[in-house]
Amino acid sequence: MDIPVVIVGGGGTGLCAALAVRDAGVDVLVIERDRQPLGTTSMSTGLIPAAGSKAQMAKSVEDSPEIFAQDIIAKTKGKVDQTLVHHLTEQSARTIDWLMEDHDIGLSLVEGFTYPGHSALRMHGMPSRSGGELMGALAAACETAGVDILTDATVDRLYVNESERIIAVGATRPDGGQDVIGCNALILACCGFAGNQEMVAELIPELEHATFHGHPGNKGHAVAWGEKLGASMVDMSAYQGHAGLAAGYGIPILWPLIAEGGIQVNRAGSRFSNEAAGYSEQAVKVLEQDGHVAWSIYDETRHRIMEQFDDYQQAKSAGCLIKADTLEKLAEQAGIAIEGLKASVAGTWALAESGEQDQFGRSFAGKEKLAPPFYAVRVTGALFHTQGGLEVDQDARVLKPDGTAFPNLYAGGGAARGISGPGADGYMAGNGLMTATTLGRLAGQHAAQSNKADVS
Numbered sequence: 001m002d003i004p005v006v007i008v009g010g011g012g013t014g015l016c017a018a019l020a021v022r023d024a025g026v027d028v029l030v031i032e033r034d035r036q037p038l039g040t041t042s043m044s045t046g047l048i049p050a051a052g053s054k055a056q057m058a059k060s061v062e063d064s065p066e067i068f069a070q071d072i073i074a075k076t077k078g079k080v081d082q083t084l085v086h087h088l089t090e091q092s093a094r095t096i097d098w099l100m101e102d103h104d105i106g107l108s109l110v111e112g113f114t115y116p117g118h119s120a121l122r123m124h125g126m127p128s129r130s131g132g133e134l135m136g137a138l139a140a141a142c143e144t145a146g147v148d149i150l151t152d153a154t155v156d157r158l159y160v161n162e163s164e165r166i167i168a169v170g171a172t173r174p175d176g177g178q179d180v181i182g183c184n185a186l187i188l189a190c191c192g193f194a195g196n197q198e199m200v201a202e203l204i205p206e207l208e209h210a211t212f213h214g215h216p217g218n219k220g221h222a223v224a225w226g227e228k229l230g231a232s233m234v235d236m237s238a239y240q241g242h243a244g245l246a247a248g249y250g251i252p253i254l255w256p257l258i259a260e261g262g263i264q265v266n267r268a269g270s271r272f273s274n275e276a277a278g279y280s281e282q283a284v285k286v287l288e289q290d291g292h293v294a295w296s297i298y299d300e301t302r303h304r305i306m307e308q309f310d311d312y313q314q315a316k317s318a319g320c321l322i323k324a325d326t327l328e329k330l331a332e333q334a335g336i337a338i339e340g341l342k343a344s345v346a347g348t349w350a351l352a353e354s355g356e357q358d359q360f361g362r363s364f365a366g367k368e369k370l371a372p373p374f375y376a377v378r379v380t381g382a383l384f385h386t387q388g389g390l391e392v393d394q395d396a397r398v399l400k401p402d403g404t405a406f407p408n409l410y411a412g413g414g415a416a417r418g419i420s421g422p423g424a425d426g427y428m429a430g431n432g433l434m435t436a437t438t439l440g441r442l443a444g445q446h447a448a449q450s451n452k453a454d455v456s
Helices: 012-023 054-058 065-075 082-103 131-145 197-203 221-229 279-287 300-306 310-318 327-334 338-354 431-455
Strands: 002-008 028-031 123-125 148-150 154-160 166-172 178-188 239-246 263-265 293-299 322-324 374-386 397-399 405-411
Touching (some): 012 028, 178 431, 221 405, 263 338, 279 374
Parallel strands (some): 002 178
Antiparallel strands (some): 239 374, 322 374, 397 405
């Protein structure tokens, strides 16, 4: 079997790449290890940031690719490939408009709040604000476009010729049967290595006590193949953490409740950091607390904001939210020291009035004071996915250490280096999906064009 373009992985990157290949009239095969395309995207909120989209313009949002790029550079403290950042932010709106207009993906602008690091409303999501709904829409679009998807098949071998071209892949089925599939171009859209404990321990030792909350396919296959090929790999210590995984339930409690004025406290009822700096870097700070847990504290106003998210509805149904009319009752139910909790909440009230920053550098200016009824949820720090990987250029082509590109190898999503810098504190909400969808689209376009050039 020979296919012009083969894609390893049927998550957000893989399906976007496949749609782009089919838009060019070229045949493509997606090889997916699961029974249906899901990937890390399905476990996310499905929110994709973009600057300059038609959805933004319709709401008169003032934003631009340059502003978006500067937000990313500021969050990473400049420790990022700025050329790639500028290119991706310039391409981000095209990705959103393309998904909505060309493939009928029902995205809309998320309003009412901004995530830490973002200076404008630029998140685009499905009605339920869930990655599962986004993946369902992408799978339906692929079916309409004539994308072939081979499921229940795990790619475990790459065949490379003397010119460093990928000429085929080998895939194994659950019954042990094997397929060898030839290709003119290969796009690695498989996951990162967050589910490989040995790699995490070696490359990100600070996450020793973190709960892995991601797709089981995150085993580092792309990294292993890259090492054998001699590819350049960058920012291998980078990751997206999350400080709001409901302890014992495995449900993410998303960050708008913190960004809009909620706080996190430990067993003593004391705040221990600037929670609003970002949920990724906050994960390690939660893990440093007694029992590796903390409590997110908020109120009815933030509760109403959260009800638009499918994950939060699951948390409500699971019973992991605590609600009380007074802080005393909340502390008793949650097992938090009341004096510390009262002092922490009173501190936020004073900061909201004064407009000053606290000892951690957080400001509560412009935020409504926490008011009864109050809510609490016990959370722990989690590892969602890694951000380091194969270095790619502006067309998502995999690069060698000397900066030249492999002739027909592409990467995106968890397989490729992200735009979060070398650690956790550079991650901005949605940037994983922005790079996944945009690099997927760019990889598909370039691979299809190269195939046409080779044929002609």
